[in-house]
Amino acid sequence: MRCFAVGHIRLIEGAEGLMGNAKQAPMRRKPWPPDAVLDKPTPLQDARLFRNSVISPLRYPGAKRQLVPVIESLINANVPPPRLLLEPFCGGATTTLRLLGSGAVEHGILADVDPLIAAFWRTAAFDSKWLIDAMHEETISVARWDWWRAANPRGRRERALKCLFLNRTTFSGILHGRAGPIGGRAQKSDYKIDCRFGLEGLTRRIKGVADLASTGRLLDVWEADWRTALGNLSSKFKMLDPGEIVVYLDPPYVDKAQWLYEWSFDSTEHTDLAAWLASDTRYAWLLSYDDNQSIRGLYKNRPAESVLHVSHTYTAAGSVTRTVRDELLVTNLTVIPPSKRYRLLKTDEAG
Numbered sequence: 001m002r003c004f005a006v007g008h009i010r011l012i013e014g015a016e017g018l019m020g021n022a023k024q025a026p027m028r029r030k031p032w033p034p035d036a037v038l039d040k041p042t043p044l045q046d047a048r049l050f051r052n053s054v055i056s057p058l059r060y061p062g063a064k065r066q067l068v069p070v071i072e073s074l075i076n077a078n079v080p081p082p083r084l085l086l087e088p089f090c091g092g093a094t095t096t097l098r099l100l101g102s103g104a105v106e107h108g109i110l111a112d113v114d115p116l117i118a119a120f121w122r123t124a125a126f127d128s129k130w131l132i133d134a135m136h137e138e139t140i141s142v143a144r145w146d147w148w149r150a151a152n153p154r155g156r157r158e159r160a161l162k163c164l165f166l167n168r169t170t171f172s173g174i175l176h177g178r179a180g181p182i183g184g185r186a187q188k189s190d191y192k193i194d195c196r197f198g199l200e201g202l203t204r205r206i207k208g209v210a211d212l213a214s215t216g217r218l219l220d221v222w223e224a225d226w227r228t229a230l231g232n233l234s235s236k237f238k239m240l241d242p243g244e245i246v247v248y249l250d251p252p253y254v255d256k257a258q259w260l261y262e263w264s265f266d267s268t269e270h271t272d273l274a275a276w277l278a279s280d281t282r283y284a285w286l287l288s289y290d291d292n293q294s295i296r297g298l299y300k301n302r303p304a305e306s307v308l309h310v311s312h313t314y315t316a317a318g319s320v321t322r323t324v325r326d327e328l329l330v331t332n333l334t335v336i337p338p339s340k341r342y343r344l345l346k347t348d349e350a351g
């Protein structure tokens with residue numbers, strides 16, 4: 001096992017405090033080179049954070065929090081633990097953060113085509129002190145919300161701050177132009193624009209991301225289309241056996257994506273992704289979708305893959321009733337252990 005060469009990295013003032021007086025690992029200021037994937041991560045400063053169910057600083061429409069235990073058990077049954085997990089549609093990145101935090105995977109890379117999202121993760125991972133300080137300086141108001149909505153920042157730091165501000169102050173965390181501020185423009189609701197901008201919790205979670213980066217778990221963040229991200233796996237990680245790599249894909253919704261994300265998918269993109277995954281089968285992959293007839297149609301009669309129907313109940317924020325959510329998990333993993341959490345669909349099952 002090689003040790004990380006971290007001696008030259010400056011310890012950033014004010015970054016301490018994750019674990020009381022625990023010795024602070026030097027803050028990582030830049031992404032790790034690809035061959036760091038061969039090293040074992042060093043211990044986390046605050047492993048407790050990753051036992052919470054909410055660990056992402058971003059609220060994300062379609063976040064797959066309930067699927068994570070299923071994904072973890074499938075990975076465990078097949079490739080324990082993979083050296084590298086890539087999440088090419090990372091959004092709020094809950095899956096990668098949890099799997100890195102629990103040690104179910106050793107290293108991770110986040111990727112998203114949205115420049116705001118990519119800038120946010122890169123800054124939280126490798127420039128967290130700046131982000132935390134800048135977040136504390138923000139005034140949370142409708143006027144500031146209008147300012148950020150109109151702003152078109154070119155720099156990584158400002159994009160990261162725009163992403164965080166709008167994600168935490170816009171209805172449902174939606175970054176897209178059509179959603180308004182939490183509490184409405186008149187702020188007459190009980191829930192005001194700052195109700196999701198708790199500085200203490202956000203600081204803790206951003207430091208958690210930085211901890212994953214400092215300890216060599218979160219290696220890099222790419223601003224990339226999914227094709228580029230998957231292509232990078234082959235070109236940058238030649239030192240790994242494909243059996244040591246897992247990809248988790250959570251593409252935009254089929255129906256409502258144009259309302260939720262700056263970058264949505266048309267039906268050709270869903271078909272292209274299905275074709276790519278049928279041909280590029282060297283590494284293990286898992287793909288999640290809300291259950292949908294057209295997606296079932298795309299992945300039926302593909303004997304090298306399994307389609308799992310996962311059903312879970314959840315209570316939406318502000319509601320007292322429980323809602324059932326049906327999802328599909330498609331994978332080329334070969335061992336599918338029996339579980340009460342999912343039902344394996346027959347290969348020709350479309351409905």
Ligand SMILES: C[S@@+](CC[C@H](N)C(=O)[O-])C[C@H]1O[C@@H](n2cnc3c(N)ncnc32)[C@H](O)[C@@H]1O
Nearest residue numbers: 060063064089091092093113114225226250263
């Ligand atoms: C369903 S969300 C992912 C949610 C995420 N799994 C979570 O738990 O928060 C889909 C993400 O895909 C991104 N995206 C859309 N088109 C993309 C593309 N062509 N390549 C890469 N990412 C894309 C969107 O910006 C969005 O962040």
